[in-house]
Amino acid sequence: MRLTRVLHRQAGLERAVVEGVRLDDDTDGEVLVISARPRKGAARRCGRCRARAPWYDRGWGRRRWRHLDFGTLRVVIEAAVPRVDCAEHGPTVIAVPWARHGARFTTAFEDTAAWLAARTSASAVTGLLRIAWRSVVAIVGRVVDAAAAGADRLAGLKRIGIDEVAYRKGQRYLTLVVDHDTGRLVWAADGRDKATVAAFFDELGAQRAAALTHVSADAAAWIGDVVAERAPQAVRCLDPYHLVAWVTDALDEVRRAVWNTARGGKGGRTEASKTLKDARWALWKNPPNLTDKQKATLATIQATNRPLYRAYLLKEQFREIIAVKGADGRLLLQAWLRWASRSKLAPFVKLAKTIRRHLPAIHNMLDSGLSNARIEANNVHLRVLTRQAYGYHSAKALITMANLRRGGLCPPLPGRLS
Template identity: 40%
Template sequence: MNSIFNQLLNVKGTVVETVRVVDSPLRPVPVLEIHVRPRAGMLRCSRCGRRRRGYDRGGGVRRWRHQDFGCWRVELVSGMPRVDCPKCGVVVASVPRAEPGSRFTRGFEAECAWLMTVADRKTVSGFMHVTWRTAGDIARRVADRLRASMPCPFDGLTAIGVDETSYRKGHTYVTVVVDHERHRVIWAHDGYGREVFDLFFRRLTDEQKASIKVVTGDGARWIDSCVAEHCPNAERVLDGFHIVSWMTGALDTVANACGTMPGAAATNGRRNACAASNTPS
C-alpha cells in the first residue's frame, strides 16, 4: 500500500510510512493524512542547500497541504530533523517537497499557480480551498522559482521589436519588447516613450546591448533616439504594417490633391455633364 502512495504522491526523496483518514470535529472535512520521511542520505541545509550531517530529530512535526486525491484533502506529515552545517550552523533540514517556510507542497503550489493563469484569484482560492491572499503568495513563489531556474531572457538577443499598445479602452499604455528569434515577450512596462524604453536598456549589460543587431518598430522618434544611444551599431528596421499604412495614406493624399486641381476639376465637370446628357428625362 505504501508503495502505491509513493507513486501517487510523486514526491522525490520521500518515503511513505503510514496512511490514515482523520475525521475530527475540529476539521471541516475529513483529511487523508500521510506520514512521510526523507530518504537516507538526503539531508541538506535549508539555507545553503549542501548535504550535511544530521544533528537531531528536531522538535515536533510539520504538515504540508498536498494536491487532493479525488474528494479527499491530503496532508503530508513529517518530522523536521536538523543538520549541523559548518557555514550556517544548526538549522532545520530542507525538504524536497516544499519551499522553506511554505505550508504547501511544490505540486500543490504548481497546480494553484497554473489555475491562476486561466482564472481570477477569487475563483482559484475557492476551488483550492485557500484564502485569497494565500493564492497570491503561492503564485509569487512559483513565479520566483521559475524565474530563478530559467536562463536570463536578455542573453543572446540579436533581433528585437518594440511597440506600445493600449488597454482599458485606450486609457492606459504599455510598452512591449519581443525577441524575434525566440518568438516571445522578454520585457513589458507601463507607459510609453523614451523614458520607458530607456528602462529596458538599463536592465541590459554592455555585452547584451552589443549583441543586438536589429531593432524593429514604428517610426517613433523616441525609438530612434534610444537605439542610437544604447545600440549604435544596430540596424533600425521599420515594420511592414506601418510602411503599408504610410504608403496608403500618401496615395490618398496625392489622390485628394489631384482631385482639387483645375485640370482635374474640368475633367470631372465634363464627365459629369456627359453623364447628365445621357440620362433619360
C-alpha cells in the same frame, strides 16, 4: 502494489520515507495525513540553496504541506522541520524534496495551481483546489520565480519588439519586450520612459545587446533614442500597426471636418451630416469585411464627397503598401507620399511630412517584414488578464501573471511532459 508505494507515487515522495498514514478531522472535514521525512541523501540541506550544512538545532517541530486531493479527500504531508546552519544563508529550515522553501503547499500542488491559473481565472482555481485567492497569487509568484531563476530568458536574443501597454487608469504603463523568433514575453517592467528601456539593456548587458540584429517599435523617442545608444548596430523597424493607425487617424480628421461642414455649424443636423457620422466604421473597416449597408454608404460618399473618398483611398493604398513590402513596397510608398502631399487634405499633407522623417525605419520594416504583431498579441492578452481579474493593484502582480501565461514559465502538469 503495496499502499506505501501508491502513496509514494501519488504524493511525489520518491525521495522521501513514508513513516505513517492516518485520517484526521478538522473544521473542513476529514483529511489524509501522510507523515514523511527526507531520505538520508536528501536530508540536512539548506532550504534556500540546497547545499549540505551542519545541524543548527534538532527541534522536532512539525509542519504540514497541502497536497493534491485524493479523490474528494484532502491530503497533507506532515514532517519535522529542524534547521541547518548554512554557510551562505545562516540558520535555515531544511529543504524537503516535496515542496519549495517557504511554501505551505507541495510542489505538485503549486504546479497544478499555476497551470490552472494560466488557463482560467483565479476564482475558478480557488473553487477547484479549495484554497484562498491570496494563496493562488502567492503560488503563482513562487512558481514564476523558481522557473525564472532556472533559465536565462534574455539569452540568444536577435530580433526583439518593444512596446508599452496601459494596465491601470492614471497613465500607468508597462514596458514589454518580446522575442520575435519565439513570440515569448522576455522582459517587462513598470514605467514608460527612457529609464525603463535603459533598465532592460542594463539587464541584457553590452555583449548581448551587440548581438541584436533587429528592433521593432513605434516612433516614440523614449524607445528609439535608447536603442540607438545601446544597440546602434541593430536595424530599427517602425511598427506597421502604428503607421496604419496614423493613416486611420488622418482619415478620421478629414471625416470630422467634412461632417462639421455638412451640418452647418454647432448643433446643426442634416441628412448628409447623419450619413457622414454613421460612415466611421465603413471608412475604417477593411473592404472584405464590409456589410452591404456599409458598401452602400461608401458608394454614396464616392458620389457626393470626393475629398473624403480620396482620404479613404489613401488609407487603403497605404494598407496595400504594408501588405506588399520589399522593393515594390518602397516604390509604392514613394508614390503614396507624392499623392498625399498633393491631396489638398491637411491631415494627409502633415502625415506625409511625418512619414518622411521616419523613412529609414519604415524602409527597414518593408525590407525585413518585421512588425509588432507578436507584441500587440501580448498586449491584448494582458488587457484580457486585467479585465478577468477586475484590475491589478500593482504592476508586479500583473507582470508575474504575464510571465506565467506569455513568458514560457508555466510548469507542466505533474506527471506530464508538457
